[in-house]
Amino acid sequence: MRALMHGTHLRPSATGAAQRLLRRASLGAALLLAALVLTACGVTPQTILHPTTEAARASHWLFLVVFWAGLAVFVVVEGALLYAIFRYRRRRGDALPAQTHGNLKLEIGWTIAPTVLVVLLAALTVPVIFANAQQPEDDAIRVEAIGHQWWFEFRYPDLGVVTANELHLPVGRPAAIIIKSEDVLHSFWVPALRGKLDMVPGRTSVFRIFPEQTGTFPGQCAEFCGTAHALMRFTVVVEEPEEFDAWAAHQLTERVPPTSELAQAGEALLTPAGCALCHTIRGVTEIGTIGPDLTHVGSRAHIAANTMGMTRADLEHWLRDPTGMKPGNLMILPRELTDDEIDALTEYLMGLK
């Protein structure tokens, strides 16, 4: 057993040092882990664990089924592995173990076991696939969701409303989300409402969302789409039908004319500062179609594809350095704005309720 003895003979010094290091390192790692787990329990608004629609609940339910079944398999198999390692650990003077080459019955058995599990899982999965593929009803409210680098445009073809990054839906009524892209791949994903669907240029996909609860649900682009992919978020606001109707009616109106002098100065800047080239503000300018429609931008809760708040400070930051706030941003100012101009534009935009 020469080879074996060679193997067990180690250099004492190196091994001793190594093992001490190992013990210390594992203790440190355990402490760090404990500390981090304690701090990791926060609020996660974009979780998939709080579904609010039937479709999302179905996904969630299947996830739990797979999770618990997987956990059971995991415990059993890892348990068997660990048991084998400890039980059959080599001891001094061990004879050669029995040289078994296999066992047909056992092997058939553990071929059948995963097969049964997988068939069960498939049987549970398939109905959900078809249920979630249900197409929206004829009376569903239709919304075109269009992906842009790097923001979401929402158009309601039946209502004539056009908005950005904030999708409003009435509760208790099915919605047909018509998914498109203007440039590259994006993905429409609001975990609380349902799984994601890719926005593919040249293709139109439709899926159904049936909101059951009012509230504001965050979403985010989930397909890499270039530089500012991380900064492409949106929200879905589900509200009572009356609120929704009021919102839609208001969105259809022209912009609220500025009242203060400062805001009026802001409106006067739209063309000289270059805003009008890309943005439409109905009632003032309707040439720009590249950027989001700003007619009622002040009524939205966020700016910059929902990565900044609709606040004076954030707006000022944004206008001062849009490319710095959102790298890769296609919003390129023809020139740097002066402090006064930024003041005026901020005042004006915040007033566009």
Add this chain to the structure above:
Amino acid sequence: MTVDAHAHEEHPTSTGLDSRKVAMWAFLGSETMFFGSLILVMLINKHNTLGVMLGHGDHTFEAGQGMLDLVLTSFTTFVLLTSSLAMVLALAAFRNRSINWGRFWLMVVVAFGAIFLGGQVYEFTAFVREGLTPSTNLFGASFYMLVGFHGAHVAIGILWLLAVVYYSYRGRYQGADTWGVEMVGLYWHFVDLVWVAIFTLIYLI
């Protein structure tokens, strides 16, 4: 310690097959996937109605196919298939040690291959004159890609055949070892076979 030399050439292989031949089969297996992918891309594009709608001018897939010169290509197809027969005769001649006949049939294969390629060059230039380029639409892209990829294979085959002819003058393939002819033969038959598939799918259907 005497060991019979050459681990590679003369040593009998586990299967009894020449290693180079096994390699060739593996390579042709890989080639099947190359052409398979290209043919599938073409079929997908053919059924991509969006592509037809967005095509420029009249060059939809059907219109593009209408431009194909079926008579000319049927003729060159016939020539290419006949060349496979000449290839068989060439190998048989080398195996019978009739080197001169072998060379003759190899040159026939070269000539037929060249006729086929000539037909393809003519077809390509005619299309370009009629305004169909790879960038015109999906039909142009798929057509030039698939037929051109095959044409490149024919061209490589011709170069290879010429090399075999050259080496036959350098004294190779004189004995029982005709592997060089066999290899190029395998390749040539494969390229012919692929053309049958392409011809059927692009020109006939």
Add this chain to the structure above:
Amino acid sequence: MATTTVSVRPNTYAGTAWSWITTVDHKRIAVLYFVTSLAFFALGGAEALLIRLQLSRPELDLVHPDRFAELFTMHGTTMVFLALMPLSAAFFNLLVPLMIGARDVAFPRLNALSYWVYLFGGIFLNISFIAGGAPAMGWFGYAPLTATEFADTHAVDFWAFGLQILGVSSILASINFIVTIINMRAPGMTFNRMPMFVWMTLITGFLIIFAFPVITIGLVLLLFDRYLGTSFFLYQGGGDPVLWQHLFWVFGHPEVYILILPAMGIVSDVLPTFSRKPLFGYAVVAYSGAAIALVGFGVWTHHMFTVGLGPVADTAFAISTMAVAVPTGVKIFNWIATLWGGSISLRTPMLFAIGFIAMFILGGLTGVSLGSPPVDTQVQDTYYVVAHLHYVLFGGTIFGLFAGIYFWFPKMTGRMLNEGWGKVHFWLMMIGFNLAFGPQHQLGIDGMPRRIHTYGADMGWDAWNLMSTVGAWLIGLSMLIFAINAIRSLRSGRDSGPDPWDGGTLEWSMSSPPPVYNFAEVPVVDDRYPVWKEKHGGGHTGAAVAEPPAAETAHDDDEPHIHMPNPSYWPVLVAAGMVITACGLIFHQVFLLIGALIFGISLIGWIEEPPG
């Protein structure tokens, strides 16, 4: 005994740099593959560490988003094509001829060509960093981000040409190993007696020659779109970006098995050695590998469940995907059964092999969850998938490959890796790995998308991300320990002798490192574990046999006269010509001409050179 083994260590690796450049010896080529792939592994790892640094806290600004995209694109590309695949190829090179009783591979010069094409291709791909920017669209290169409209530098061209070059290397190497395994087995080495690693190499070879052509065609179409104005993937011209996804994943999914099967083969040979028991259910393990490979060609759209291909396609591919779980599960059960009733010695290679099983189970289970489309549409493109793929490719492949490194390092170098530091490496890597990728499951469930360069503090993702970063750096530390251990052991490691682990397969019958000709006499094989049988008499007695069975040790100054293939400089020149041509397509036509000339002349030189 130790002193005699020292005296017979053959000078397999002696010689000048030139002898390395022109070598056609599979063992030297294996060394070249090991060194190169580990260097690229370090590079890809460094990229990962930067990625993790940027994500350690919310709203950090350490790395510009465009650089960040370059980092994750090159991290994926490097790890898949330049680190893991070539590291597997290093094992193919080192082991296949030794294990099947051959003196070399079927085509030694072609083997050298594969290596040089790989090396130059890898360098070519990374030149992009200093030549105007690296590719930044993800390793999967989804259209239309690869279109000229969105990527107007040469980054995508570097990527596309680079992958083509690497594809050539992989296909040539695979053909070589397929032929070697089919045709060069020693007498008696039937398919039914081949070591499991050789089986998995064979299956991987077939996967590569059938999967790579598909990506090659995809890349050709992409290059046509970029250079010739076609619209295969551009909707403006009638093309379809989804076509790229199909082509990519028809290749990409088998690619996953290309990455995992060699590691499975390694583990299947390490476990029996350290359990002193043959592999349980040999035939089933081999066939399940083939089954995984076969089914692997029919599951690709599970990467595309969110494209909206319709419920029928989703159902079909969900079922085929879940079917993969069966042969995979069978393999795991057989490995555990191999341990069962054995005499287990937890040496470092064994630790890594057990680590492979333990971690791969988790990757497999999350894979099943992703195979269910309703679940997938929620967690697709989130960190849940990042966690899953790393549990498969790191917890699986990398643990398996390290098992192989610790196991065969003595065979390759004649020296043992230090065992104590090996264990430190293992435990640190195990802890770091789980700390890095375990929390990412939770991040995905909490809704964190992949490939984002930053995230808001309001998302509740910061603690898990910090944990992940700490874990990643622990992995980095463990790799540093490995590197130091490897270098020190190379210089002053304990002499291994021919058979340090009491192994069973043919490679343990010869000196370490093996002599240039591998086998003085071609062995005749009559068992799956011929060396074991010789030592332990078919495995039915516990009697130890001290002498290694092969004859080499007795003949150290009586070199047998075996004709081995001559070195050749044509492979390196052909490879150079190929890559210079690719440079010509990107930089200046002059390179095109030079490259084509070098390529053509060296090809003729190659053909003219008398073989062997």
